[in-house]
Amino acid sequence: MAQYDLIVVGSGPGGYVAAERAGSLGKKVLLIERDLIGGVCTNWGCIPTKSLLNTAKHYHHAKDSTSLGVHAQEVTYSIEEAMAWKDETVKTLRSGIEFLMKSNKVEVVIGEATFIDEHHVSVNDTVYEGAYLILATGSSPFVPPIPGSKLSHVVTSNEILSVSEIPSSLVIIGGGVIGVEFASYFSMIGTKVTVVEMMDEILPMMDGEFAKLMRREMKGVDFHLGCKVGEITEKEVRYTDAKGNAKAVEASLVLMSVGRRPNTAGFENLKIEIDRKGIVVDDRMQTNIPNIYAIGDVNGRSLLAHSASRMAEVAVSNMFGTTKQRMRYNAIPWAVYGYPEAAGCGLTEGEAARQGKKVKCATVQMRSNGRFLAEMGKRAGGLVKVVSDAQTGCILGIHILGPYSSEIICFASEAVEGEMRIKDVKEIVFPHPSVSELIKDACFAIDHTL
Amino acid sequence: MAQYDLIVVGSGPGGYVAAERAGSLGKKVLLIERDLIGGVCTNWGCIPTKSLLNTAKHYHHAKDSTSLGVHAQEVTYSIEEAMAWKDETVKTLRSGIEFLMKSNKVEVVIGEATFIDEHHVSVNDTVYEGAYLILATGSSPFVPPIPGSKLSHVVTSNEILSVSEIPSSLVIIGGGVIGVEFASYFSMIGTKVTVVEMMDEILPMMDGEFAKLMRREMKGVDFHLGCKVGEITEKEVRYTDAKGNAKAVEASLVLMSVGRRPNTAGFENLKIEIDRKGIVVDDRMQTNIPNIYAIGDVNGRSLLAHSASRMAEVAVSNMFGTTKQRMRYNAIPWAVYGYPEAAGCGLTEGEAARQGKKVKCATVQMRSNGRFLAEMGKRAGGLVKVVSDAQTGCILGIHILGPYSSEIICFASEAVEGEMRIKDVKEIVFPHPSVSELIKDACFAIDHTL
Structure with a gap:
């Protein structure tokens, strides 16, 4: 029977990152996937939606940039071609993940995993033994039992x-x-x-x-x-x-x-603890069975691709790392890639109030910003808000609505994770002109002293 | 004779920020400008160029997005309309700065400043007295004496x-x-x-x-x-x-x-020290005359709009602040807003070598990134490089070539300024999919341990 240091079930942004990290540490890793490598994120989630959204933004701009001096006749959108672009993107990324697995010596098996006990998994009638298991089986769309919800449209x-x-x-x-x-x-x-x-x-x-x-x-x-x-x-x-x-x-x-529901079917033989959210884990991603960890949507703690990847690192660090890391949820960003974009990280003012925290907040309008004005004009809307602890000045949350939000928000992850204070951010130099400068403006609006 | 706590000469991103900050601290401030409020940055620099570049990007995309399914016939570009958009942007921002001056009770005088002595400046035949002066007169394009350089084209x-x-x-x-x-x-x-x-x-x-x-x-x-x-x-x-x-x-x-040359004419009566770069200042922006500070391009230390603004804060903090701040140049970002964009902050590998620093570096290709692939396709080029101290793991520089560079780079300013280490950045959660994730990838490429 083939023996592994780690068997990972599910190859989404939780599973493949876990496999990659453990593989890069020299561990013998098996990755099991029942469908397509990359999971929902790569194949039916983050990547295809961002591909399509980008094509639609280009269509919108091609039609609607006359005020910038750009004129086009008969602008048309081929959903067939856009879908083909999206499919090509997904395929390329999937190959990228496959290559990543190969270069980290991760063995990949395609098939449905059946759990025999806490160390044994069977796939396509072959049994594999793992010292550790990671469950990263993800989630599925929830379809409520509304009359008509099974109609073909x-x-x-x-x-x-x-x-x-x-x-x-x-x-x-x-x-x-x-x-x-x-x-x-x-x-x-x-x-x-x-x-x-x-x-x-x-x-x-x-x-x-x-x-x-x-x-x-x-x-x-x-x-x-x-x-x-x-x-x-x-x-x-x-x-x-x-x-x-x-x-x-x-x-x-x-x-x-x-909404989405964790994919928790098939774990019966493991006697694993599952609650309403999903598989129960501690802040090391460990389940009630010591050698089994659960990461990503299946534990229901934070249904985001990058949360799953971070959980993967935390889990692997606790198995094979030199550090024993713990999962922290306070500095995980989110982004909405619509038009306009939006992103946030940390507490909103409302959440802070519900937690009984005293905060100082400031909201600034994007139309006071040079780059925003230069690109969007003065009639467009956009906001940046900073939430800080009233006593310590620590940044608790940053929220952005407007262009580039999803790329600026890593600044907020860094600030919240690093427990930066308003006075620290006021001394950071932002490039001019950039939308990101509004974060500094909001910090000065909270405290204008020097 | 009207008396002021501070007289600022020049209203670019150095001068107007200095006036705003001092005004917000309740100081009586006079801002003198010989031409247009906002200086080169707002009127002939950062803002108009970014306005125009954005229109050109839209034109380029309108013509060249067929692979995304977007088709347009007869795409044309009206430079007249693009210039009008640019002029409108500049006008709006100029009004914004004027409003900012008003709301911070800064008095604005338009006219050429004549320096009488270290406390007296005359404009339009009126003499003003200032306890402090800030020289923020900027720079001008240098035209070398090449034969033909005075031709009208x-x-x-x-x-x-x-x-x-x-x-x-x-x-x-x-x-x-x-x-x-x-x-x-x-x-x-x-x-x-x-x-x-x-x-x-x-x-x-x-x-x-x-x-x-x-x-x-x-x-x-x-x-x-x-x-x-x-x-x-x-x-x-x-x-x-x-x-x-x-x-x-x-x-x-x-x-x-x-290149550009500092505008140092007219300071003869002040007996101010000027070297090849410009007015000589210390790291508090103080000149050889204790009540006179010089910020922005005129001191030639860092010819960037956001450097000027930061110098403004440093100068004002030393005059009127509760902190006595010092200017640091190691974490100032730069950006090139072309197509593609590029940005950087901190040391390059080459600079580190010249300084004799031992570094660990990693460069990652953008085409391994989900968002980049989804938007740009697999034939486009882009790079992210992280430079870190070989011994401490401190991040010394981050360099980006590709979309969103100018908005992601604030992360680098924060990391370099905050002396973050590779292991810190590896624990920060970046949103997926975003180009910014490549910074984390580069950190793992430098050190893959957990």
């Missing part, structure tokens, strides 16, 4: 990535990150898009003021908040609005994006 | 911002930041562009490998390195190439961008 974030025509109308049930990104994409390419959200605001992790501006800036999208979907028919989505009135909206396509 | 970075037609051919003398940005702009809008540079590489602050890739990615531009211009005629720029051969290149327009 009701899809999840998986199937919507292979539509072959631009839908005339799309109703998105659920205004989280996935819902908002698809709303942005399809509205940019000409679909009439409606988002129906049960809560009273979209994007629950976002500062309320930012979410409101986000909706306002997404001009082509109708948002219906506080609305509960009751039924989906061939032609309509029927819902009850915030005031209790029965309403309906036409839909040639319906995207169900109300 | 030979311009500097000032005049080129108001050309009314797309030139058919442009020769740029000098491949620094200004030269490269204009090369990028004009080549994108259809001008045949040649850069003639005396040194053996463009962009002297850039890592050599990066500069080489930059030239390769700027496909529409001819670079002639190691070439010395001897004469400019009505139709040609004549130069001697690296091998000593006489050459000539056609030019309907010639941009002279060989």
